[in-house]
Amino acid sequence: MFCSVIIPLYNKAYFITAAIQSILNQSHQNFEVIVVDDGSTDDGASVVQAIPDHRIKLIQQANSGVSCARNQGIELAKGDLVCFLDADDWYLPTYIETIVSMALRYPEIAFFATSYKCMRILNQPQMSWDPGNTHTVELIDNFFYRWRFGSLFVTNSVAIRRLHLTQFKPYFPVGEQWAEDQDLWFRLAEKTPLAYCPAPLVGYRMEVAGSLCAINEPRSSVMSACYLRLEQRALDRQFPDKHRNSALRLVTESKVTSARNTLMEGRRYHAFIQLISTWRNGWISRRWWVSLIMCLTVSPAFVSHWENWRLQRTRDW
DSSP, rough: OOHHHHHEEEEOHHHHHHHHHHHHTSOOOOOOEEEEEOOSSHHHHHHHHSSSSSTEEEEOOOOOHHHHHHHHHHHHOOOSSSEOOOOOOOOOOOOHHHHHHHHHHHTTOOOEEEEEEEEEOOOSSSOOOOOOOOOOOEEEEEHHHTTTTTOOOOOEEEEHHHHHGGSSSSSTTTOOOHHHHHHHHHHHTTTTTTEEEEEEEEEEOOOOTTTTHHHHHHOOSSSOOOHHHHHHHHHTTSSSSHHHHHHHHHHHHHHHHHHHHHHHHOHHHHHHHHHHHGGGGGGOOHHHHHHHHHHHHHHHHHHHHHHHHHHHHHHOO
């Protein structure tokens, strides 16, 4: 099975060689690598050109953002499966083999992923570890229910059948810099189950200068557009009812979180409006009621202390 690996590149010259080498080191060798240089101002493109492997293709474009770079790569891809890798991250040697194995095992499924490992290393290109059992596969039909409890994967650990993916143009929403990848995952999950391997086969580097996790605040009072679009599709019944309730509950929980962050900023009225807007979704939880009481009675400082205590308690568990 032929695979296309798409790498958006923007000022990551220090890391790009290791990212590509992690692909060249794969146990499954039937692939192409499409690097889309998104107007880098360092010598990353030259570094890519210097790697002597005919399977590597370099595309250069004016700076247009990561979504545009990935979309360009998808348009050029020839593989049966389309995979993604950020320029500062890496695959373990059995990642593609594991993805291909799932695709062959479940020909009716178009959406595949593995788990990942978060790394806070900035002074070395990559690390390795024992991922454990790579043969376990979970079929996730109720994606939105599972997503409420945390991310199962990152963009780097996703693969999609190309012929299925072409039905989802525009793939990644251009111009959005936060959760732009989730928009595609949501639309895919509305149509197809996810085949998921819980083994961490991808290294996901955090806090690299210029990366989204470095430039975005961990707490945001702004709802990601992909959640608002998901909410509207669910309310318009654009996908099966078996997913609709879980999707609306996911959106509601996200709006409650956004409302608390808004309240911590001292914008009590806006937080109240965010909470009230969830009534139509039909999922009024205890957390929603607690958040409403906070809006009406307590100070932003109290909410901030509460959230810090809650997050610390979660970490301790």
